[in-house]
Amino acid sequence: MNKIYTPPPNDWKEILRRPTQTVEDIEATVIDIFKEVNQKGDAAVAKYTSIFDGVTLKSNRVSSLEIDQAIDALDQEVKAAIQLAKNNIEKFHKAQQTGRITVETTPGVSCWQEKRPIQKVGLYIPGGTAPLFSTILMLAIPAKIAGCKEIVLCTPPSKEGAVNPAIIYAAQVCGVTRIYKVGGIQAIAAMTFGTETIPQVYKIFGPGNQFVTVAKQLATKYGVAIDMPAGPSELLVVADDTADAAFVASDLLSQAEHGTDSQVILVSTSRNLITAVEKEIQEQMSTLSRKRIAQKAIDNSKLIYVEDDATALALIDEYGPEHFIICMENEDFYVNGIQNAGSVFIGNYTPESAGDYASGTNHTLPTNGYAKQYSGVSLDSFLKSMTFQKISEEGIKNIGNAIEVMAAAEGLGAHKNAVTLRLDKIKKATS
Amino acid sequence: MNKIYTPPPNDWKEILRRPTQTVEDIEATVIDIFKEVNQKGDAAVAKYTSIFDGVTLKSNRVSSLEIDQAIDALDQEVKAAIQLAKNNIEKFHKAQQTGRITVETTPGVSCWQEKRPIQKVGLYIPGGTAPLFSTILMLAIPAKIAGCKEIVLCTPPSKEGAVNPAIIYAAQVCGVTRIYKVGGIQAIAAMTFGTETIPQVYKIFGPGNQFVTVAKQLATKYGVAIDMPAGPSELLVVADDTADAAFVASDLLSQAEHGTDSQVILVSTSRNLITAVEKEIQEQMSTLSRKRIAQKAIDNSKLIYVEDDATALALIDEYGPEHFIICMENEDFYVNGIQNAGSVFIGNYTPESAGDYASGTNHTLPTNGYAKQYSGVSLDSFLKSMTFQKISEEGIKNIGNAIEVMAAAEGLGAHKNAVTLRLDKIKKATS
Numbered sequence: 001m002n003k004i005y006t007p008p009p010n011d012w013k014e015i016l017r018r019p020t021q022t023v024e025d026i027e028a029t030v031i032d033i034f035k036e037v038n039q040k041g042d043a044a045v046a047k048y049t050s051i052f053d054g055v056t057l058k059s060n061r062v063s064s065l066e067i068d069q070a071i072d073a074l075d076q077e078v079k080a081a082i083q084l085a086k087n088n089i090e091k092f093h094k095a096q097q098t099g100r101i102t103v104e105t106t107p108g109v110s111c112w113q114e115k116r117p118i119q120k121v122g123l124y125i126p127g128g129t130a131p132l133f134s135t136i137l138m139l140a141i142p143a144k145i146a147g148c149k150e151i152v153l154c155t156p157p158s159k160e161g162a163v164n165p166a167i168i169y170a171a172q173v174c175g176v177t178r179i180y181k182v183g184g185i186q187a188i189a190a191m192t193f194g195t196e197t198i199p200q201v202y203k204i205f206g207p208g209n210q211f212v213t214v215a216k217q218l219a220t221k222y223g224v225a226i227d228m229p230a231g232p233s234e235l236l237v238v239a240d241d242t243a244d245a246a247f248v249a250s251d252l253l254s255q256a257e258h259g260t261d262s263q264v265i266l267v268s269t270s271r272n273l274i275t276a277v278e279k280e281i282q283e284q285m286s287t288l289s290r291k292r293i294a295q296k297a298i299d300n301s302k303l304i305y306v307e308d309d310a311t312a313l314a315l316i317d318e319y320g321p322e323h324f325i326i327c328m329e330n331e332d333f334y335v336n337g338i339q340n341a342g343s344v345f346i347g348n349y350t351p352e353s354a355g356d357y358a359s360g361t362n363h364t365l366p367t368n369g370y371a372k373q374y375s376g377v378s379l380d381s382f383l384k385s386m387t388f389q390k391i392s393e394e395g396i397k398n399i400g401n402a403i404e405v406m407a408a409a410e411g412l413g414a415h416k417n418a419v420t421l422r423l424d425k426i427k428k429a430t431s
Numbered sequence: 432m433n434k435i436y437t438p439p440p441n442d443w444k445e446i447l448r449r450p451t452q453t454v455e456d457i458e459a460t461v462i463d464i465f466k467e468v469n470q471k472g473d474a475a476v477a478k479y480t481s482i483f484d485g486v487t488l489k490s491n492r493v494s495s496l497e498i499d500q501a502i503d504a505l506d507q508e509v510k511a512a513i514q515l516a517k518n519n520i521e522k523f524h525k526a527q528q529t530g531r532i533t534v535e536t537t538p539g540v541s542c543w544q545e546k547r548p549i550q551k552v553g554l555y556i557p558g559g560t561a562p563l564f565s566t567i568l569m570l571a572i573p574a575k576i577a578g579c580k581e582i583v584l585c586t587p588p589s590k591e592g593a594v595n596p597a598i599i600y601a602a603q604v605c606g607v608t609r610i611y612k613v614g615g616i617q618a619i620a621a622m623t624f625g626t627e628t629i630p631q632v633y634k635i636f637g638p639g640n641q642f643v644t645v646a647k648q649l650a651t652k653y654g655v656a657i658d659m660p661a662g663p664s665e666l667l668v669v670a671d672d673t674a675d676a677a678f679v680a681s682d683l684l685s686q687a688e689h690g691t692d693s694q695v696i697l698v699s700t701s702r703n704l705i706t707a708v709e710k711e712i713q714e715q716m717s718t719l720s721r722k723r724i725a726q727k728a729i730d731n732s733k734l735i736y737v738e739d740d741a742t743a744l745a746l747i748d749e750y751g752p753e754h755f756i757i758c759m760e761n762e763d764f765y766v767n768g769i770q771n772a773g774s775v776f777i778g779n780y781t782p783e784s785a786g787d788y789a790s791g792t793n794h795t796l797p798t799n800g801y802a803k804q805y806s807g808v809s810l811d812s813f814l815k816s817m818t819f820q821k822i823s824e825e826g827i828k829n830i831g832n833a834i835e836v837m838a839a840a841e842g843l844g845a846h847k848n849a850v851t852l853r854l855d856k857i858k859k860a861t862s
Binding site for chain 1: 506508509511512513515516518519522523526527529532533534536537540542544547548549550561562563564565597633634651654655656660675677678681682684685687688689715718719720721725766769770771772773774775776777778779780781782783784785786787788789790791792793797799800801802803804805806807809811814815816817818819820821822823824826827830832833834836837838840841842843844845846847848849850852853856
C-alpha cells in the first residue's frame with residue numbers, strides 16, 4: 001500500500017492517475033469480426049462461438065425448456081435474494097418516472113417535453129468464473145419500467161453450451177424478451193447489425209472485458225448508442241476517527257477483489273485511522289477466496305492523509321470516483337459538496353456491496369473519472385426525451401417577427417419566408 | 432423531386448436511406464492536429480488558425496473591449512429578437528429542472544437521486560457565411576441554468592481576426608464565461624486537452640462541418656463527452672388536405688436551404704396535396720437567396736404517398752426524423768403514436784423555424800435516425816445524475832442476508848464479508 005501524507009495539489013493528478021489501457025492492438029480483431037458478422041450473420045456468430053467459447057450450438061437462443069429447467073434448478077435462497085433486490089431496484093427506478101413538462105412560453109406558443117422508450121435494447125452479461133446475474137437486474141428492470149419493447153440479452157455459453165441458471169432466472173423475472181448464448185465481440189456485432197436470429201438493437205448496455213469494450217466503441221460508429229465508456233471499477237473512501245477501521249478495510253477489499261486493475265483509495269484526516277485500516281486489510285486479506293486478485297489491487301492502492309475536509313473534498317472531486325463512501329463526522333459537508341462521483345454511500349452501515357446488489361440504486365456507474373460528465377445508468381438511460389410544440393395564430397403573431405429578424409441575420413431566407421407566409425395569411429384573413 | 436406512391440414496407444429502408452458520409456480520409460488529419468495541440472498547446476492552435484483561417488492573432492481570447500464594441504455595434508432589432516427568444520428558451524429549460532428523488536426502498540434503506548452540473552463545458556459555433564448565433568442560445572442558456580461553472584465558447588475568426596457581433600452579444604447575454612477565436616479541429620483539440628489559455632472541458636457541444644464532427648468523435652477517445660453524433664439536418668412533414676400547401680412547401684424549403692445534403696421528405700395520404708406542394712415549391716424556390724443550395728436538396732427530396740395513417744406512422748418511425756411536422760386532421764394519432772423523432776411541430780401555424788429560433792424548445796436534435804436512441808439537447812445534457820444511499824443498522828439487518836447470498840452466488844467473498852462484519856457487530860452489540 002502506498003501511504004501519502006499531505007500531498008501538494010500539484011501532485012494530485014499524478015497520485016490519482018489511473019492505469020492506462022491500450023486498446024489499439026485489439027481494434028483490428030474487432031473490426032474483422034464485425035465485418036464478418038455483418039456479412040455472414042449467424043454463420044459468423046457460430047464460427048466465433050466455436051473459436052472463443054469452444055462449443056458448437058444447435059440453437060443460439062435459450063429455449064423455454066432451458067428457462068423452465070433453470071428456474072427449477074436454482075437454489076431457493078438465491079431466488080429469494082433476487083426477489084428482494086428486484087423489489088428495491090424497482091421501487092427506486094419507478095420513482096424516477098417523470099411526466100410531461102408543458103410550458104406556454106408566450107401566449108399561443110405551447111411547448112412540451114416527453115420521454116418515450118428506446119424500442120430495442122441489448123444487454124451484455126460476461127461469462128467467466130462468476131455469473132454476474134446482479135447486472136441483469138440493474139439493466140433489465142429499468143428497461144422494463146421504461147417500456148422498451150425488445151430487451152435482448154447476450155451472454156457466452158459454457159463449454160457444455162449452457163448458461164448459468166442464475167442468469168436465466170434473473171433474465172426471466174426481470175422481463176428480458178430473448179436470451180442468446182452468444183458472447184464477446186460477436187455478441188456486440190450481432191446486436192449492432194442483427195442476424196437471422198438475433199435482432200438489431202438501438203442501444204447496448206453492460207460490462208465486459210477489453211474486447212467487449214472496444215466492440216461497444218465500434219458499435220457507436222454504426223449508429224448504436226452505448227451506456228457509457230468502460231474502465232476498471234474503483235472505490236474511494238473518505239473516513240475519519242468516527243469510521244470503523246474494520247468496515248473501511250472490508251469495503252476497500254470488496255473493491256480490490258474485482259480485478260488486479262481495480263482502484264482502491266482511502267482519503268483520511270486521521271493518521272490513526274490510516275494505520276488501523278492498513279492493519280485490518282492485512283488481517284482480512286488472508287481469509288479471502290480471491291486473495292491473489294485482491295492483493296495485487298491493494299498493492300497499487302493509495303492511503304492519502306490530508307489535513308482538512310476542504311482539501312479532501314477538492315482532491316476527491318479531482319478524482320471523480322465511481323463509488324464514494326463517506327464515513328466522516330462532518331458527512332453533510334461531503335454529501336452536499338461532492339460534484340463528481342457515480343454513487344455515494346454514507347455512514348458506517350452503508351457498504352458498497354449494498355448498492356452493488358440490493359439497496360435499489362444502480363450499480364452501472366461511470367469509472368475512469370467519467371463521473372465528471374456521465375451519469376450512471378438510471379431509468380433515463382432507457383428513454384429519450386422528445387419535444388413538441390403547437391403554435392396558434394396568436395402565437396405566431398407574437399413570436400413571428402423575432403423569428404424573421406433572427407433568420408435574416410443568419411442569412412437563412414427560406415426560414416424567414418416560412419413565417420412571413422403565415423403572418424401574411426393571418427393579416428389577409430383579418431383585414 | 433422523387434414522387435413515390437404506396438411503397439411496400441420492404442422498400443422503405445432503401446427509400447429512406449440517408450446519404451452516407453465517408454470520414455476515413457479526414458481522420459488522419461484530425462489525429463495529427465490533436466497530437467500537435469496536445470504537445471504544443473497555444474503555439475499549435477495559432478499555427479492552424481493561421482493555416483485554416485488565414486489570420487495571425489495577438490490574443491485568441493475575445494477581450495472585454497471587443498465585447499463592449501460588439502454590444503454597441505449590433506442592430507437593436509436583432510438584440511430585441513435575441514431577448515425574446517432567450518426568454519422563451521429560458522422558460523422552457525427552467526421547467527425541466529427536477530428535484531431530489533428520495534425513496535426508502537426497505538425500512539432503514541434510504542436511496543436518493545440528484546442532478547449536479549457538469550463543471551466545465553465547451554461550446555463550438557461554426558463560422559462561414561452565416562453567424563449561427565441562435566445555437567449559442569440553445570447551448571449556453573441551459574448550461575447556465577444547470578449551473579455549469581465554466582462555459583467556454585470557441586468560434587473561428589474572420590480573416591480580419593474578428594468575431595461577428597451577434598455571436599459575441601448572444602454569448603455575453605447567455606452567460607458564456609470565455610469566448611475564443613479558435614475554429615475547426617484545433618478548437619476541439621484545445622478544449623479536449625486544454626492549452627495555456629484555453630481550459631480543458633468535460634463535455635463539448637455544437638454543430639460543425641465534417642472536420643469538426645470527426646474531431647468531436649476523437650475527443651471522446653480522450654474521455655471528453657459530446658452532445659451527440661452529427662449528421663445533415665432533416666425534416667419530415669406528414670400532411671393531408673387540411674394542410675396549407677404553401678406552408679408545407681415553405682417548411683420543406685427552409686430545411687432544404689441548410690445544405691445540399693439536407694434531407695427533405697413529405698409523407699401524405701392525399702395525392703392532391705403532393706401535387707400542390709410540388710407546384711408551390713417551384714414557385715417559392717425562385718425567390719430564395721440560397722436557391723442553388725435549396726434546389727440541390729429538393730432534387731433529392733422524396734414525396735411519398737401512403738394510403739392510411741397507420742402506414743404513414745410506421746414509415747415515419749422507421750425513419751426517425753430530426754424535425755417532424757404534423758399537419759393532419761387526425762393529428763393526435765401521430766402525436767401520441769410517434770416513437771422516434773427529435774422535435775415535433777403540430778399544426779399549420781407551427782413552422783420548423785419557430786423551434787429553430789424562438790419558441791423555446793431546443794434546436795440541437797438527433798439527426799441520421801439517432802432519434803431512435805438519443806435525446807435532443809435539454810437541461811439534462813448539462814447535468815449528470817448521481818445516486819446516494821444511507822443505510823441504518825436496521826436497514827442492513829433487513830437487506831444484509833440477501834446481499835450475502837447474492838455475493839456468494841457470484842463468487843465475490845469480500846463483497847459478502849463487508850456485510851457479514853457489520854451484521855456481526857450489530858449482533859454482538861444487541862446480545
